[in-house]
Amino acid sequence: MNYIVTTSYKPSREEVTKARDLAEEMGVKYVSRSRLKEYEKEKVLDFYYVFDKNGQLVIRSGEEVFFFHPGMSKVRLKNIKLQDSDYLIKSMELAGTELVLDTTFGLGNEALLIANFLPDGKVVGLEASEHIFRVVSHGLKNYPYEDDWTREAAGRIELYNRDLREFVRSCGEGSYDIVYCDPMFDRPQYSSHSINPLRPFAVYDRINRDDVDWMIRAARRKFILKSRTRDTLFQELGIEFDRLWGSKKSGVLYGVVDKR
Structure with a gap:
């Protein structure tokens, strides 16, 4: 499956750092959220990881959002x-x-x-x-x-x-x-x-x-x-x-x- 790592809109420096670190660890590309739509025109993505502002890591695939919740x-x-x-x-x-x-x-x-x-x-x-x-x-x-x-x-x-x-x-x-x-x-x-x-x-x-x-x-x-x-x-x-x-x-x- 093709996927990348990004952040929520207007991320903090910490969110960007965490997203970049995860992308490097997984061996995939980090794409800034502001460039995501442009990137999707060039590459077909099955899903993408997002570091949210609330500190959570989620996966977005089309309209579906996969996240942890107790x-x-x-x-x-x-x-x-x-x-x-x-x-x-x-x-x-x-x-x-x-x-x-x-x-x-x-x-x-x-x-x-x-x-x-x-x-x-x-x-x-x-x-x-x-x-x-x-x-x-x-x-x-x-x-x-x-x-x-x-x-x-x-x-x-x-x-x-x-x-x-x-x-x-x-x-x-x-x-x-x-x-x-x-x-x-x-x-x-x-x-x-x-x-x-x-x-x-x-x-x-x-x-x-x-x-x-x-x-x-x-x-x-x-x-x-x-x-x-x-x-x-x-x-x-x-x-x-x-x-x-x-x-x-x-x-x-x-x-x-x-x-x-």
């Missing part, structure tokens, strides 16, 4: 407080000291939610897409959090630009208390406006049973796999889950393998 984690925590109804958090049975591996990080909303319940623990996240990794890792560190819990939870997350297959095969047995996997769904829910801008940059490689066996090996206490009621992932993998549950309303299922 919104869904806040909604889910609110629902937990009101109804105690989050199947992922219930599945994990967290004591607060666990080391959790999130093998498919994406926007990081679930990782933030998990990290909130780990005052003395940590989430290690893997994101195979370079572009999703760059936007989200920047956001985790620089987002202007309004709530203390999101800021503190973000500080308990380590994110790496790694593919889960290669990573879990390098892990020792029982390296993590819990291993969680949330692959892209077979049948996308296009009504999800927060996910849609991410789709062009996501990695869609389908996990297989061998991948799952390595993830289970890396887990000391639990392995949890997420899917949807209308997808075929669970049937294809043929896993014997100790628990399979979820929300009929959302159609999301969590398969849990308990190792003790």
